[in-house]
Amino acid sequence: MKKFLLVEPVVAVYSFASFLSFPLIQQYVxxxxxEQVNNSSFINGLNISHCEINESHPIYIKQKEVQQRASLFSMLVxxxxxxxxxLVALILVVYSDRQGRKAALLLPSIGAFVSSSFCFAMSYFSLTLYLLFASSLISGFLGSFATFLGGCFSYIADLCNEEKQKTIRIALIDMLLGLGGGLAGLSSGYFLREIGFAWTFLIISLLHFLNIGYIIFCLEDTVKVSASQQQAFNIEHFKEIIFAVFMFFKTSSCRxxxxxxxxxxxFIAYFxxxxxxxxxxxxxxxxxxxxWDEVLIGWGSSLSTLLFLSSFVGxxxxSCxxxxxxxxLIGIISWISGIIMAAFATTTQTMFLVRLPLLFSxxxxPVLRSMMSKVVLANEQGALFACIACLESLMGTVALIVFNSIYAATVMWYPGFCFLLAAGLSVLPFCIVWTIFYVKGIASDIRSYEKKSHLIHRFFPTLRQKVPGLHAVV
Structure with missing residues (x-):
């Protein structure tokens, strides 16, 4: 069977299936x-949300309790x-430098398939919510989302030699992630309303299964490994992988x-x-x-399609x-302005309009990923993206824990506080990127000065002796 150097279909299917499951799990929890707090079933009428807005009503207090418990439960999962x-993200993505990128794509897809199958069983048979912990553990041991992203970006870095092409291809991957998330968000409410949780999770499982088949039979690896180079994984390989990222930083120049x-x-601060x-x-x-009801939530989530599409166009x-x-810097400003607007949104119209200032967020x-990829060598791409994947996984989980905890603590007096906090924290990456740009400009000026001085010393050795102040002017 003919194989293709196209990882984009894998990204599109994986992102759609994964992002379709995220809001469903939150709403299912x-x-x-x-039902546990109120001892009654959750009933939604057409375009009517099961939501009490009268603060003096007893249901309002229970509603806030459900908000707190749901956010804390999601944090623990x-x-x-x-x-x-x-650990798996570090091992698989670094190991892909030698043995190929497909393992870093395949194992997370298998983990997502198993996880969605667990969700199907939980919702169909009304099993305990604690089954989500087993699902999360299995997904983690098979790599999860961070390993998949690390494998994808390493795959793209292998294919691209030109700097602009690399930036655009990496941005394309991010756009596909956004498109998948947007389409999943748009359809999640309709899936839920028409066929319910169980059959939607079954469809997600089938999508992951098809993705596994494409990776195994249709996707060609960018790292060519001969039969003599294929070796069994042993303790020595494990040690090399563990120290690969450390050596990557140790052997690099100071600059x-x-x-x-x-x-x-x-990157991590903004992420x-x-x-x-x-x-x-x-x-x-x-x-x-x-x-909002599930359809409005679906429409709101689907607007992320516009954000990633407009960001890719941007x-x-x-880049030209x-x-x-x-x-x-433009993207960070876009995010700060939009998230501040969300903090003060009190109507459906305003919440939809929040997405306008977020167009380039x-x-x-992707641009920071591309900037880092341009700095390292071709045989260091796996180590770089393994480092990024581990930091993404760590800080992503920490972010979810921190913001869910803060939201649970502040939802009673000001639900939009988390948005203001996110805007304030985004000032840090803005300052760091500005510092990088400033330092890079100084370094460029120094290199230009050194080049000019070298030319003067080489071609006009006597001129500098006759005009002592010339080197200062140059």
Whole structure:
């Protein structure tokens, strides 16, 4: 069978299936906890949310209790898969430099298939919610989302030699993630209303199964490994992998190491603020005064399609005229303005309009990935993206824990506090990127001065002796 160097179909299917499951799990947990707290079934009428807005009503207090319990339960589920996902992401993505990228794509897809199958069984047979912890653990031990992303970006880095092409292809992957998430968000409410939780989870499982088949039989690996190079995984390979990221930083020059650390700091800081602020959107929309139902939540989530699509167009156009640092700064400003607007949204119309200032908010992450990838060598791509994947997995889980905890603590007096916190934290990556740009400009001036001085010393050795102040002018 002919194989293809196209990882984009894998990203599209995986992102759609995964992002379709995220809001469903949150709403399923919310409804099950609602039934436990109120001893009654969760009933939704057409375009009517099961939401009380009268603060003096007893249901309002129970509603807030459900909000708190749901956010804390989600936090614990995310935490359960953290440690295994960190270790597996480090091993698989670094190991892919030698043995191929497909393992870093295949194992997370199998984990997602098993996880969605668990969700199907839980919802169909009304099993305990604690089954989600087993699902999270299995997904973590098979790599989870961070390993999948690390494998995808390493795959793209192998294919691209030109800097602009690499930026655009990485932005394309992020756009596909956004498109998948947007379409999943748009359809999640209709899936839920028409066929319910169980059969929707079954469809998600089938999508992951098809993706596994494509990876095994249709996707060609970018790392060519001969039969003599294929070796069984042993303890020596494990030690090499563990120390690969450490050696990657140790053997780099001081300037290269400093630039990578600054870029990583900016990437993680923005990722933390962006993911944390976005993670409480559904709970915020379910709560009063918005009181959205599942269809409105689906429409709101689907608008992320426009955000990633507009961000990809922005990267494509801005990269023709602006440096990468400027593109990142524009994206951070877009995020800060939009999330501040969300903090004060009290009507459905305003909450939909929040997405307008967020149009370029997805640009910083792919551009920062591309900037880091351009700094390292071809045989260091796996180590770099393994480092990014581990930090993403760690900080992503920490962000979910922190923001869900803060939301649970502040929902009674000001639900929009998390959004203001995310905006404030986003100032840090803005300052870091500005510092990188400033330092890079100084370094460029120094290199230019050194080049000019070298030319003068080489071609006009007597001129410098006759005009002692010439070197200072140059």
């Amino acid at each position: 919310y409804r099950r906890l609602w 995310d935490l359960s898969g953290l440690i295994p996902s960190l 290269k190491r400093t630039v990578i650390i600054l870029m990583l700091s900016a 933390f603020a962006n993911l944390g602020g976005s993670s409480v959107f559904i709970f915020f929309e379910l709560d009063s005064p918005l009181c 990267v494509y156009l801005f 005229y602006l440096r990468d640092a400027y593109i990142v 997805a640009m910083p992450l």
